[in-house]
Amino acid sequence: MKKTKFLLTFAATASLLGLAACGNGSNGNSAGSDDSENTEPVTIEYWHVNADTQGGQTVNKLVEDYNASQDNVEVVAKFNPDMYKGLMQNLQASVASNTVPDVVQVGWAFKDYFAENFEYIDPTDLVQEVEPENGDYFDKYFLDNIMQLAEKDGKYVGVPYSLSNPVLYLNRDLLKEAGLDENGPTTWTELKDFAKTIKDETGKYGFYLQEPADSWATQALLESNGANVITDGKATFASSEGVEAYQLYQDMVVTDESALHLPWEQGVQSFIDGNVGMVFTTIAQRNNIQSNSEFDVTAVESPSWEGKELKLPAGGAMLAVTSQDQEKKAATWDFLEYLYSVESMAEWTKGTGYVPPRNDVAEAEDGLKQFLEENTMMAPAIKQMDGMVSWTAFPGDAGLEAEQKLLDMRDKILSGSDTQKTMEETQDEINKLME
Known part of the structure; x- marks a missing residue:
């Protein structure tokens, strides 16, 4: 897979913190109201996937602050378990019951599936429709390459909100107790050896690789070894490189018993509790891990x-x-302007670890300038952004089912099934789905 060009551009600008400052983009006017009338606020629903341990508290604070800042719009936030796949499934049910929300978080792996199965409005068209005097909003505040991440067939499916990559968190105390370099391993082979040593020397687990309801982290493991999840529209992850990578993961869990196989929240909590030496998970877990680890x-x-x-x-x-209703479209845009303001973007990054997509937040005095200088745990994610690739999106209506088959494959392999056979069978099943 090709490296995504915008990430190269953003990595350079973010690391230099050389982005120009800009003020709050929301003025509270675009929702439209007549002060001479006593009207009820327009209620809109915001569907997200942020549990309390990964930005949920920040979502709630931003929504509460927005609702308190004006009287025209009332936002109701709804958390969807099982991450982005779970949200897509809930959205399917909402369409069937004619109760569609107004703004939803769509994971990058589900961009194609969402665009092909649900009604949405291109955000640039939305601005022109409800606030035409602000029609250059995206040109002013977003790099072209970042907006391209949300593009499909010449339209923008949404507005980029969160950017992240996986980092390796270390319990330095546990590494030192096991006689290991507290700076951690640099290769996956070294990581396997570190994990076994931690288990042998301390009795605690050496490693946990995040296991949410998607294959994001395992894609990093496989593709860094030279495998490709999809090539020319066909699943190709069961290559020799893919099998080698998954075999190493199975060996840690099944043979060495040095790695945990648990749901995501439990695995991260085990690390926070001091029972795991290393965890491979998103930089968006930074605040949770940094704030709660002793x-x-x-x-x-x-x-x-x-x-x-x-x-x-x-x-x-x-x-x-x-949103389909005209009044709700205007209300939704007013809320989005608030979420994408410098101040709100800064709060979102501080509360999670996601890198902001707007191009003026890092250097702004009321943005992230001081925060990035003080929070060095953000540095690895910024440094390795030039190694980022697109999160694989399975095309067509097979998207959700293909993703589920990858999760089933993971569970079978980590329960001890033959790695190569299981991967080849799953690859064949997914390719039949996509025919």
């Missing part, structure tokens, strides 16, 4: 495979507008 914790860049190019899928999401 040991010497740090984050380092993702391990690579020796002699091979690091490839990390771009995580995070865009916000897509699903």
Whole structure:
């Protein structure tokens, strides 16, 4: 897979913190109201996937602050479990019951599936429709390459909201107790050895790789070894490189018993509780891990495979507008302007670890300038952004089912089934789905 060009551009600008400052984009006017009338606020629903341990508290604060800042719009936030796949399934049900929300988080891996199965409005068209005097909004505040991440067939499906990549968090105290370098491993082979040593020397687990309801983290493991999840529209992850990568993962879980196989929240909590030496998960877990760990914790860049190019899928999401009612469209745009203001973007990054998509937040005095200088755990994610690739999106209506088959494959392999056979069978099943 090709490296995404916008990430190269953003990495350079973010690391230099050389972006121009700009003020709050929301003025509270675009929702439209007549002060001479006593009207009820327009109620809109915002669907997100942020549990309390990954930005949920920040979502709630932003929504509460927005609702308190004006009287025209009332936002109701709704959390959707099972991450982006779960949200897509809930959205399907909402369409069937004619109760569609107004703005939804869409993970990058589900961009094609969402665009092909649901009604939405291109955000640039939305601005022209409800606030034409602000029609240059996206040209002013977003790099072209960042907006391209949300593009499909010449239209923008949504507005980029979150950018992330996986980093390796370390319990330095546990590494030192096991007699290991507290700076951690640099390759996946070294990581396997570190994990076994931690288990042998301390009795605690050495490693956890995040296991949400998607294959984001395992894509990083496989593709950094030279495998491709999809090539020319066909699933190709069961290559020799893919099998080698998954075999290493199985060996840690099944043979060495040095790695945990648990749902995401439980796995991260085990690390926070001091029972795991290393965890490979999104930089968006930085605030949760940094705030709640009572040991010497740090984050380092993702391990690579020796002699091979690091490839990390771009995580995070865009916000897509699903409002159909004209009044709600205007209200939704007013809320989006608030979410994408410098101040709100800064709060979002501080509360999660996601890299902001707007191009003036890092350098703004009321943005992230001081925060990035003080929070060095953000540095690995910024440094390795030039190794990011697109999060694989399975085309057509097969998207959700294909993703589920990858999760089923993971569970079978980590329960001890033959790695190569299981991967080849799953690959064949997915290719039949996409025919």
